[in-house]
Amino acid sequence: MLRNRDVVIEFRGVWYRYPHSDDYALKDINLRIYRGEFVVVVGPSGCGKSTLVRCINGLIPHYYGGELRGQVIVCGLDTREVTVQEISRYVATVLQNPEDMLITDLVEDELAFTLENLGYSESEIKERIRWVAKLLDIEHLLRRSTLDLSYGEMQKVAFATALILKPKILLLDEFTSNLDPYSAQYFASIVDELRRKEGTTVINVCHRLEYFLKYCTRLIVMNSGRVVADGDPRTVLYDVLEDYNYPPLVFIFKNLRELVNLYGKPITVEEGRLVLEKFLKRISN
Ligand SMILES: Nc1ncnc2c1ncn2[C@@H]1O[C@H](COP(=O)(O)OP(=O)(O)O)[C@@H](O)[C@H]1O
Ligand SMILES: [Mg+2]
Missing domain, CATH: 1.10.8 (Helicase, Ruva Protein; domain 3)
Structure with a gap:
């Protein structure tokens, strides 16, 4: 039986290079992902998001080959030492x-x-x-x-x-990219329901952060094969990342913060509303 803070995925000093490639697609990745987390992974095209996903479902190294250094441990199994089929008992991937x-x-x-x-x-x-x-x-x-x-x-x-x-772990690689906003929102809420009911760990790779901010418990930002930010989405978006293509709501509030004394780091519309209400109350007193 898995306990609440059980580590379900661990990357220990992982470097990965595809066959016939000079550059490493993953560079020194160290991560611990816990049961029940809703992780969103973002970063520019080509930064290594899909490669990270393939390390978790075992397609790397079993299908892609190449050079894998360090260790990837999934549900206690070293992915190098078990088959993709064995890993698929715990991990499901949607592309x-x-x-x-x-x-x-x-x-x-x-x-x-x-x-x-x-x-x-x-x-x-x-x-x-x-x-x-x-x-x-x-x-x-x-x-x-x-x-x-x-x-x-x-x-x-x-x-x-x-x-x-x-699955104990659900990997979603850009699966909402071709969907209309309504469907994307719908799938995001189903995934979250599953996470809360079954303790599923979700790793969602995406470009459009806004559909997932409401559910995301951890935001990982990658660039050039490295993890450049990792933490709760509020802190990452407001305090860590500079010059990022922020979701509209965050962009607005970051700018407003610089303009007036607006406290709070809202990442959902509801939170934004509360921050504004507090602000209005303060200035009307
Ligand atoms: N099958 C492959 N063979 C060789 N290089 C690859 C392969 N897949 C991806 N790459 C390279 O690895 C890097 C990371 O790619 P990828 O993980 O697909 O990025 P992302 O999913 O963030 O767009 C890129 O430089 C890409 O060109
Ligand atoms: Mg990709």
Whole structure:
């Protein structure tokens, strides 16, 4: 049984270089990620976010090869010493393009696929399909072909194939990048619900921070293969990062702070409202 502050992912002095590449895509990464954290990883394109994700699900080094130095420990397992399949008992990954994830024809088969490979019984598989279909409201899609789904439906099914494993760790790599804001918000809230109910650890790599700020408990910023900031999102956005492409709300409040004595570091609209209310009260006294 995992305890609350259990470390579920640890990077110990990790350096990684892809085959035939001169430069390291990851440089001296040291991280401890705890059970139940909602981690958001941001940083410019090419800074190593996907590479970090691949180290956690074991595709590095098992599929990509290359040179991996240091250790990546996932749920107590050194990823180098176990197979990708073993890691997939604990870790599920959702990518940006659902087309890259769907392999069978019928949605129902798609959902059953990984569980079958992991040796789940037929009744367990049925139960899990029922659970995930309800959670994501896709009961009506189960008998459909994956080839006739709309993009949004496909994304939901791809998402379901990850959640159905009830993973201890959920890796999301730009999975909201092609979604409309409404769907992005919807998925973010489902992920958060799962985290709170099941203690799932979430690592979400994204460009649009604003959909996730409400849920994010830890913000990691990368640049050129290194972690350049790591902490609670409020501190990172207001005190650590300089000259970053801030989410609009943070940008506004950072500027207002410099203009007037406005205390507080809001990262959600609700918090921003409270800060403004306090400010108005103060100046009207
Ligand atoms: N399969 C690969 N083979 C060689 N180099 C790669 C491969 N994938 C990514 N890279 C390189 O590794 C660096 C980090 O890439 P990546 O992790 O994909 O960044 P991000 O996800 O932040 O955009 C980049 O310089 C990229 O060109
Ligand atoms: Mg990437």
